[in-house]
Amino acid sequence: MGWFEERAGLAGTVAVVTGGAGGLGEGISKDLSANGVRLAVVDIDVDAVEALRGWFEEQGCEAVVNHGDARDRRVLEALFGAAVERWGRLDTLVNVVGGTFRAEFTDTGPKGWDALLRTNLMHVLHACSIAVPLMRANGNGGSIINLTTVEAHRAAPGFAVYSAAKAGVTQFARSLAVEVGPYGIRVNNVAPDFAPTKNMLMMSGAQPAATTKIGAQVRFPLARVGKSTDISNCVVFLASNLSSYITGSTLHPDGGTLASSGWFNWPEIGWDILPKQVIEALGDYPDPGEAP
Numbered sequence: 001m002g003w004f005e006e007r008a009g010l011a012g013t014v015a016v017v018t019g020g021a022g023g024l025g026e027g028i029s030k031d032l033s034a035n036g037v038r039l040a041v042v043d044i045d046v047d048a049v050e051a052l053r054g055w056f057e058e059q060g061c062e063a064v065v066n067h068g069d070a071r072d073r074r075v076l077e078a079l080f081g082a083a084v085e086r087w088g089r090l091d092t093l094v095n096v097v098g099g100t101f102r103a104e105f106t107d108t109g110p111k112g113w114d115a116l117l118r119t120n121l122m123h124v125l126h127a128c129s130i131a132v133p134l135m136r137a138n139g140n141g142g143s144i145i146n147l148t149t150v151e152a153h154r155a156a157p158g159f160a161v162y163s164a165a166k167a168g169v170t171q172f173a174r175s176l177a178v179e180v181g182p183y184g185i186r187v188n189n190v191a192p193d194f195a196p197t198k199n200m201l202m203m204s205g206a207q208p209a210a211t212t213k214i215g216a217q218v219r220f221p222l223a224r225v226g227k228s229t230d231i232s233n234c235v236v237f238l239a240s241n242l243s244s245y246i247t248g249s250t251l252h253p254d255g256g257t258l259a260s261s262g263w264f265n266w267p268e269i270g271w272d273i274l275p276k277q278v279i280e281a282l283g284d285y286p287d288p289g290e291a292p
């Protein structure tokens, strides 16, 4: 066993991943599995479920891959139950499920808010409430990892309720981390900005311009959009003993956008918020003498 495997201590552990068959979840499940983790996955996308089952079979890996809606507590109970029945322990929970749509807050109503809170916050509470007693029963602690977003850390016009729900997860994770810390259970978040997945690109307001070379250079300090592995690497780290003294925290695999907040790398101009040349191009550059 090499240095990484020994320090990480992932081989033989058991993880539940909600939304673990498609999008970012697929990479997370496969990368955990590549490190010897035994997986119990639920996903609402039947094709993704079939594909992941086939992949596990090809790899000769033990896994449970259920089709279901993680917003339904009974579905979660069945998944955790299957994992514990099969392997007798639970070490890691990854809450991947989440999603949104773009709309001004005042154009939305209680039905839409409810849907956003169920998809982005409530299932995290349900999954954690099932996972914590199982991890405590292990006696070896555990690691809970929530997929949040950069929008939990800045304003998100058009996504106000999504952003509030993910900020809710972020704050919930802090408090839960403190409550369960004495049992060796860690709770952390991973907050991507833009790592294009099939569903994300179908969403209105997904900003395809960011996927162009210039768009990516303007928006991301690291001058590229995120890759699935940028996110799964963080999850593997947080699931592993390499992060054994980190809890109540958030990792930001966002190419630097949280750090740069509001600063853009304009072509031929460089870093600026709204540079003189851009304002002039818009025909609205005020005389400094007239500034308020």
Ligand SMILES: NC(=O)c1ccc[n+]([C@@H]2O[C@H](COP(=O)([O-])OP(=O)(O)OC[C@H]3O[C@@H](n4cnc5c(N)ncnc54)[C@H](O)[C@@H]3O)[C@@H](O)[C@H]2O)c1
Binding pocket: 018, 019, 020, 021, 022, 023, 024, 025, 042, 043, 044, 045, 048, 068, 069, 070, 071, 096, 097, 098, 099, 147, 148, 149, 150, 191, 192, 193, 194, 195, 196, 197, 198, 199, 200
């Ligand atoms: N992709 C990004 O750039 C990005 C950016 C910021 C935050 N995030 C967050 O990361 C997470 C994953 O994003 P993604 O782009 O992979 O999303 P996605 O829509 O591809 O969903 C990931 C997986 O979850 C499954 N899923 C969705 N709802 C489910 C449900 N109710 N029950 C069971 N499975 C369900 C989907 O079928 C999919 O396989 C989300 O929480 C999202 O808010 C993603």
